Amino acid sequence: MDRFVIKGGTRLEGRIRVNGSKNAALPLLAAALLTDQPVTLRGVPNLADIASMLRLLGELGCPKTGESIGSPQTLTVQSRDESACHARYDIVRTMRAGICVLGPLLARRGSARVSMPGGCAIGDRPVDLHLRGLEALGARISLDSGDIVATTPPGGRLRGARIFLGGPFGSTVLGTANVMSAATLARGTTVIESAACEPEIVDLAAMLSAMGARISGAGSPRITIHGVEALTGVDHEVIPDRIEAGTLMCAAAITDGDVVIENCPLDALMAAVDRLHAMGVSVEELHESRGTSDGAGGVDPMRATCRVRRIGAMKPVEITTQPHPGFPTDLQAQFLATLCLSSGNSVVTEKIFPERFLHVAELARMGAQVNRAGATVIVSGVHRLVGAPVMASDLRASAGLVLAGLAATGTTVINRVYHLDRGYEHLDQRLGTLGARIVREDDRAATEERVPVIETKPRESVRSA
Numbered sequence: 001m002d003r004f005v006i007k008g009g010t011r012l013e014g015r016i017r018v019n020g021s022k023n024a025a026l027p028l029l030a031a032a033l034l035t036d037q038p039v040t041l042r043g044v045p046n047l048a049d050i051a052s053m054l055r056l057l058g059e060l061g062c063p064k065t066g067e068s069i070g071s072p073q074t075l076t077v078q079s080r081d082e083s084a085c086h087a088r089y090d091i092v093r094t095m096r097a098g099i100c101v102l103g104p105l106l107a108r109r110g111s112a113r114v115s116m117p118g119g120c121a122i123g124d125r126p127v128d129l130h131l132r133g134l135e136a137l138g139a140r141i142s143l144d145s146g147d148i149v150a151t152t153p154p155g156g157r158l159r160g161a162r163i164f165l166g167g168p169f170g171s172t173v174l175g176t177a178n179v180m181s182a183a184t185l186a187r188g189t190t191v192i193e194s195a196a197c198e199p200e201i202v203d204l205a206a207m208l209s210a211m212g213a214r215i216s217g218a219g220s221p222r223i224t225i226h227g228v229e230a231l232t233g234v235d236h237e238v239i240p241d242r243i244e245a246g247t248l249m250c251a252a253a254i255t256d257g258d259v260v261i262e263n264c265p266l267d268a269l270m271a272a273v274d275r276l277h278a279m280g281v282s283v284e285e286l287h288e289s290r291g292t293s294d295g296a297g298g299v300d301p302m303r304a305t306c307r308v309r310r311i312g313a314m315k316p317v318e319i320t321t322q323p324h325p326g327f328p329t330d331l332q333a334q335f336l337a338t339l340c341l342s343s344g345n346s347v348v349t350e351k352i353f354p355e356r357f358l359h360v361a362e363l364a365r366m367g368a369q370v371n372r373a374g375a376t377v378i379v380s381g382v383h384r385l386v387g388a389p390v391m392a393s394d395l396r397a398s399a400g401l402v403l404a405g406l407a408a409t410g411t412t413v414i415n416r417v418y419h420l421d422r423g424y425e426h427l428d429q430r431l432g433t434l435g436a437r438i439v440r441e442d443d444r445a446a447t448e449e450r451v452p453v454i455e456t457k458p459r460e461s462v463r464s465a
């Protein structure tokens with residue numbers, strides 16, 4: 001397994017470009033199952049989770065056609081064999097987002113067998129809302145040996161319905177993706193109330209509409225879908241990754257750096273930027289028209305350029321994670337790590353995944369003053385963090401540890417960075433272009449070299465008393 005060795009203390013400076021969004025690309029790829037025409041996606045990040053989704057689609061008779069081009073990549077997938085309907089456990093367990101093939105398979109092929117995704121490092125990951133929504137569309141759903149088995153009603157077509165998709169923690173992003181995708185081919189009209197408003201849902205609705213779906217309200221809590229007979233292929237560009245962008249903003253803030261971020265979805269980051277401003281971090285939009293998705297030459301607020309730097313001491317703030325447009329849970333770990341170096345006490349409350357605090361104990365190993373009480377952590381700012389060996393646990397917790405390592409004095413070794421590779425493409429190399437001192441090591445080789453051999457003298461026999 002690889003690990004990062006980070007020598008902290010350098011201010012990050014320079015320019016960096018945000019990649020395409022992992023959390024947009026995954027449901028977009030799954031939606032290719034809704035048609036037998038080619039679906040081309042541009043700006044797809046080269047990540048472990050994307051590779052897992054492509055493997056899953058291949059097993060479902062929807063392989064990648066031709067070679068991926070460039071990085072971020074342009075790739076095309078197309079359903080060639082629509083007889084397969086089983087999303088196997090050994091793929092879904094490694095990538096929970098595999099659940100988002102359920103709706104498209106059911107709507108297009110009339111049946112689906114998808115492994116129940118297990119829990120993960122950030123807590124339970126139920127799918128009851130997904131199933132409730134699909135049953136409302138007429139699906140017959142049962143569980144069999146850990147798999148969700150879903151079929152369309154007799155006659156083979158889902159029917160439109162009015163569905164409330166809210167749960168105890170707000171809406172569900174992938175649940176909304178599943179139900180919205182399935183409803184595009186249902187007979188009649190579907191209204192999803194308490195739909196997820198995340199930008200990734202807006203991007204999915206945009207692609208589905210370009211495929212011939214009739215969708216309105218995406219981005220609001222109420223989405224209306226008028227079912228159609230069939231969908232065509234599409235050529236679609238994935239939106240930039242707002243979580244990667246927010247992570248890079250924190251990297252500039254925690255190192256007291258000065259970083260220009262390109263292809264930045266500022267329009268999808270208002271809650272995070274609000275907190276950065278309160279922390280005394282400047283996020284200045286630079287009106288460099290870098291071309292827009294519509295080619296108009298203006299500045300697309302989803303593909304902006306901004307300069308991020310801290311103005312003076314970092315101030316403590318209160319952060320509570322909420323469904324979009326609230327503060328994103330996927331940036332909680334990164335902001336908590338950054339606030340470890342603020343000039344006072346911050347309060348971070350996690351309302352989406354109350355157990356999402358595996359990074360807290362690791363930050364404490366680096367000298368952070370963090371005290372957890374249930375779903376809330378009090379972060380008492382310290383003057384400095386000290387490098388230490390720490391353990392990555394989930395994707396965003398790992399990113400928080402990288403940020404802490406960048407700012408810490410001394411060396412931080414982050415083990416199990418495969419967690420990071422799921423959601424950040426070559427993060428070590430890309431931060432390195434900004435001056436970070438990060439080396440990726442194979443921890444098997446490194447362990448042999450790095451652990452000093454301590455000569456142990458044979459112990460003198462202990463004289464019995």
Ligand code: EPZ
Pocket residue numbers: 022023024026097124125126127128129130131167168169170171172173174175196200329330352353395396423
């Ligand atoms: C998506 O996961 C993201 N993943 C997550 O990002 C993100 O943290 C999450 O949305 C919340 O924003 C992808 O898009 C691939 P949810 P998703 O269903 O859709 C509860 C990352 O780091 N819930 O919106 O699986 C659930 O337990 C990942 O990139 C139910 O109760 O999350 C949670 O408390 C991690 N029943 C809340 O809703 C359900 O049926 C939000 O979950 C579904 C969810």
